Amino acid sequence: MTASGTPVTSASDMAEPADTVRVPVALGERSYDILIGRGVLGEAGALIARRIPGCRAAIVTDSTVGRHHLETLESSLAEAGIDCSAIVVSPGEGSKNFATFEQVVDAVIAGRFERGDAIVALGGGVVGDLAGFVAGVVRRGMHFVQIPTSLLAQVDSSVGGKTGINVSHGKNLVGVFHQPDLVLADTGVLDTLSERHFRAGYAEVVKYGLINDADFFVWLEENWRDVFAGGPARTHAIATSCRSKAAIVARDERESGERALLNLGHTFGHALEAATGYGDRLVHGEAISIGMVLAHDFSVRMNLASKDDADRVRAHFAGVGLPTTLAEIPGDLPDADGLMTLISQDKKVSRGSLTFILTHGIGKAFIAKDVVPDAVRDFLAEAKAAGART
């Protein structure tokens, strides 16, 4: 029997379509590759068969993504001799709940999938987080393959092994770390995304520049239109993002330190998502676009970063059409105290003190512990007032 999660073939003997970029994630015996390029979805069967010989596959997808891409995946698996069945959930964040989790778990077990078989997540972040959690707990861990179909999932949620569901108290509060065996990011499937959702995912791409790669931020300022258009610039942006995240995750798999940098903009962002009901009013990428602008503005307020840098960040997000202010969020928002309550409910709270990702400037983010809650509250009150005045 093959132990769950153990690489079966070495990373170097896999084949992939030409022009595919391979980003290795170095996690010892849990190491794996991310393959990025146009057309990798059509090669999924052969790639999975090489990585996890003899496996069967339980595909988890949602009805929207399934309509576009399930047939391609199933054909590819069939060609490679991989027996599979599909479990289709409803699209949207609502599926990251206990009821759907239990349904998918039951379906996998009813399908007699074993530890040596694979859960294949075909979809965006919701499907990936849900399916990964299922893969992490059925028979205490099955193989797991991510085929992210949104830009957000390709550059963020499909890399790094975080899985989970939401509970009434907040997002992603229940889950496990369960690394995939393989990630296949087909840049072509992003052509089926709406402009709004592509843009939202792009906010996470910019994040990698802002965390620790000022050159990449400059490159994005100059080339973002090509990233949106598709082609080699898109592949480059996704590969650079994955490489950046992979390096951070490799150094701190379980988020005991540096990995928290990936939360740049997320403490503010999660509070805004909670305030707007995690729905169409404000999608995740839009929330963290505003959140990253707020993180830079707050860093300026704390005399940590220059106003020029913060303005440049705001200008780039605004330039691509992402929201950058609280005033752009449709509908009412809680007041500053209400937002602070949401912030303190966020999981990155340690012993009651606030931990924020702040910055010394573009590409110079850092983890600030013991941020004084009152300073954040006053800053948010002003940000809200500024919105009310416009």
Place this chain on the structure above:
Amino acid sequence: MTASGTPVTSASDMAEPADTVRVPVALGERSYDILIGRGVLGEAGALIARRIPGCRAAIVTDSTVGRHHLETLESSLAEAGIDCSAIVVSPGEGSKNFATFEQVVDAVIAGRFERGDAIVALGGGVVGDLAGFVAGVVRRGMHFVQIPTSLLAQVDSSVGGKTGINVSHGKNLVGVFHQPDLVLADTGVLDTLSERHFRAGYAEVVKYGLINDADFFVWLEENWRDVFAGGPARTHAIATSCRSKAAIVARDERESGERALLNLGHTFGHALEAATGYGDRLVHGEAISIGMVLAHDFSVRMNLASKDDADRVRAHFAGVGLPTTLAEIPGDLPDADGLMTLISQDKKVSRGSLTFILTHGIGKAFIAKDVVPDAVRDFLAEAKAAGART
């Protein structure tokens, strides 16, 4: 913030009551100690405070165990300055289900317990498996302390990091590996167990002799009455069992090989538990008592072990009052084909072939892959027929 699962103090600077036996479990950065002795429950607060400084504690227990021991634990935690609250579930295997799992998860999150806090399981195997799974998934992993209150839990389920719940298709099919930070086995609390449940737990003690320690089996043949009576023999038997399991787990944490030896008697046993509804008709220890006898008899049938050894195993189990034959199970059982279906649903199935733990004799268990299902079926048919004749 302290990463979940990271030892905060080294094992060697903990204090414990005199006459306590310490069994280290060597799992690298997930290493921990099992402390075994009369009275360790009363020292739980100080021991936990040393191991996980500054933690709060969410106690998970059942109403029966809680009635006997919750007050002692709460007092000890309070004395050590550990803020705690208790989550009480119904006693019995029925609590290892999705609904109770979700309730406990929600209660822990509602109580604002963070990654640096601890879930403390006070109870038998059900509570430990359930609470451990909760600790493994809330905020993707919290600290975890096991205080097993049954003999079964002290020598088996509290050691090794397996956690989980049952689903309609079978036991323990959903869960995670999540090692505790500390295990406190108070041999005194076993005085409140019924004779039947102590005896059932004793079957797991005997298992360690049968797997790879013939001398321990001989010692048990000679000293089992003292183990039942309490005192130093009981502590010795529990410590020997834990040491044996710890050594196996240390060599194979995720059960990719040797750890499967711990399933001696369990493939038959689980099928019998499933056939009898996981209830009072046949408790786990009784099922594996019969299962271990069957495993030895089947090994004799396969010309692997001597009939003398198998008879000696049967004699010891029967001598302490444990069941050793299918005929002793009250009520009807499925026929051999029905039992085979239950066996093939057990999770230790790999690619459709049957893996059994068989033996070359007392202390000489081994993993037999590709056991021919028909041979098992015929053996079970005869075992059933033998029961019908008596």
